[in-house]
Amino acid sequence: MADSTPSQYTIMTNAALALIKQLVDAKNRIKSFRAVASDANHFTDDQEAIAEMTAVDSVKQDGVIQDIQDDGDTKSYIQIDFDQSKIDTAYQLQTVGLFATDEKGKEILYAVECLEHPQYMDVSTTMDMNSHFIHIIVGNTQQLDVSLTPAGTVSVAQLESKLTDYVKTDDVEKLIPATVIDGSKPADFKEAVTLEKGAVDGAGNAIATTKNLADGDATTLKAAKAYADTKISGKADDSAVVHTADMRKPANQVASIDEVNAKQDKLDYTPANAANVVHRNPDTGSVSEPVDFTKLTVNGGKSVATSDDLKSIEASAWRVLTPSMSSVNSDIKSETILYQVDTTNKCLNIMISMYVNDTYKSANYPSSIPCVPLESIITGISSMTLIAFSNNPIFSIGQAGTTNASSAKLYAPVTYSGTTLAFKSDGYGGWDGLKLIGTGHIVISSDNDADTAPYGKIYYTGLQDGIIQ
Template sequence: MAKYNNSVLTTAGLALANRAAKGVTKFKITKVTSTADVVADSTITALTKLPNEVQVGTITGEQPLPDGDGTITGTKVLFVNHKLQTSYRINAVGLYAVEEGGPEFLYAVITAVEPEFMPDFSDQVLMEFGMTIYIVVGQVESMSIVVAPESFATVAYVDKAIADHQVVFPKTLTYSDKNEVITGTWQFKNGAVDGEGNAIATAKDVSDGDAEALTSAKDYADTKISGKADDSKVVHTADMRKPASDVVGLEDVPQAVVHSALASGVDLNTVVTPGVYPFAGVHLTNYIDNATYWGYVVVTSGGGIVTQKVHTIGSILPLYRMQSGPTMSWSRWVGTADDGRVAHLYGSNNFDTTPTVNNNPLLLASSLPSDLARLSQDANFTAKLQQNGQDVALANNTIARNPNTGVVSEPVDFTKLTVNGGKSVATSDDLKSVEESAWRELDLSGTSGIYTGKILIKIDQVNKYVYFMMNAQIPRNACSQGTKIIDLSNVVTGLSSAHGYLQGWLDDREMPYNIQGSTITVSGACLTIGEGYSGSGASRIATEADPNKQYCYAVYDDLVNN
């Protein structure tokens, strides 16, 4: 299927459109031509004639924009292969114009993305290719289109077409919605009914009916004649919960604006009119990648901010970005936060629910069970100590120690010490390793960052990563590019890089007030706001991992006191 780019005005065409916009001149679109040459976009403005023209097409009419934009109009053109001797591909099409009192010149050019193939007429097979070329004309009132005479229908042709298709109805035709006098006898095979579907009694039915049936029929007829309504089937104003003046009709309910489907390759930077834009099996320019997607874009606008939220098949949460600031620049695409998966801090910076990983509660150093046995302390085992199912107290496994001091006189190495039916006993080294690799609270009191509450961190000594999570209140208007958010100097000696980004909220609004649009950067041992920050006024900041990552993290140099 052929596909063409938007039209580009030549230098002469642009100057004419500007004069027409000011109402100082008028012009006509007079001719359309085609060429097999590939015309570079960068050369169009300087053209005065389409190079190596192959055909002169036919202008068949005008096609204004549906939205009533008076600065742009469409010219409907047609190319036919009749008498064409050599096949070619329509790589470019040119529109020519004539200004009042001036010569004909090249006004605009469109180039092909996927050109239409126009075969020669050697096989006597007729091929037609039509298209509508939309061009900027300044104002439609200053422009007219010269339509080819063969595109018009003659008066004689129209009169003959009407006569050939005229239908003459008989004078005796009866209309069901008009009063009619029926002079003949009508027979109803299935019986006649009234407007409510009730059977109409015939003279025979009345003559054969008993007194009760006739009385019931009379009552029914009296009700119909008097116009008395059935009270049980009438809606009374007293029964309405709202007065009629407060009831909203369907015509008063605004409907969401659903725009035409987005074409493949459309630049999302240009989609800024509020509404819903569906798309199916397309790739989108200025999106996260060039893959093919199905879904829709929701665009909102207000207060100098334009937002885009893209919902796609296969993605649990949509991606979001915002256009704002003095230059109306776009932020980066980010995943919207799932409130059910974000850690919340309240009061004295304690989590309102127990933090979990894969639905398993995090093990904090302060949460170790009180009855955990430690080799550095006395432990009273209520169950027997065994080894391979055997009591430790066997004669060949006794431990020699001083009966007065309790000091073991000989060193003993327990390779498989268990309690309570085979449960392993943790050593102090085991506990230290668990504590170092577990999530734990870090108190930032007295540090140099703007947030001095508590956050969660986890140390990965193998990769030299420090993972961190934060969702907490900060002083309003305290953020700008380079601001130190978190100071980790009590944990690490320095940071070389950080991975993740920040989201800011105004107070406790559900949706982000401002997507910062920049990865977190580092300065010394501090996490800072990087380039791309464009918002202010945030009073709550949350960390958000990079796409396809589970947590934010920074690469550290060394641990403090390591």
């Protein structure tokens, strides 16, 4: 009923045993778990009395089910995290209660973890997780339908939600009302466009308006037609042009070009500047060069983000990496890396959280223990500012072949080999090695004050392709 260690044990309740029988017979399913932390001491209680418990007294905070892994066909282990930044008052954690809800919506107290030595839970201003790994019996792991709530990590969905206020380049045309311009075609305006400074052709010559033509004399119009004929490959459709006979006023009542110019010189206006207008290909109707829309806005003044804006946001975003530890160190059960790429200073701003599963299996004390693979992010390391911290005394230093020369440490320096980080044992009074002596939670961050610089820095020699688009 209990899996015991020298300092803690877990009891499955009688209600859990009844549910387990239903799971074995495939007559029920577990839909969800929840966990609570308490400062009540049950370590010395009679185990049968603990098995009869249906509730946990003196609850101080709720936990987060971070991970569930099958341990064979009938057992599972559950990672429960308690975030110290979510509490207002410090307390001594001595009991963890795990509740289960079946497919009928009924919740029971499933398991109770009792600690001989309480863990002090101090109030923290930053994310500081206290992790518990509880091994439980479920009878039939196929009857688990449990969803996780990975608090304390940045998921892809959370990152995408932060980018929803920014407009993608492909969506710009969708935000411009169709009554103004057809965004699928180059400069296809749906309404009349007023060019305040007039219009010119590619050579800078003023383009005549219909009014200019209506006010011109016959001689001038014929000359204009002859000029136009030299500029196009085909002749104008005679049925689609304005003839002298079609004009409402006789030619003797139409001002000459000289008269128009004389009056035009008296007008207060500035001719159009070719550099300030949109040019269109007369054959295709498309804009012949890029158009710089300064301070373009849509939907009542909302700024439009450019592709460069979005790339800048993506490049500076915090990212999550959960590497496989099988090829580096199988004694590290799980690991989460939160990092940000600083291309200006060629460094990674980084925080690493890991759970050490068991004693490091080595007869000797190695000078370093590999712990974090980074080959998927960078190609090499030039320097770094990192140190490893632990709430539990799980680091030990000593000499090769010596069994009684170790001393507990709450921290260890961090070194590297290639693109893999490792715990290091330099500077401990001549001892020539280090190993892990227990089970617990380790954080790797800045080697400065963690309250003012919670993340460390790794200066890289190069990034892997695709890290920065």
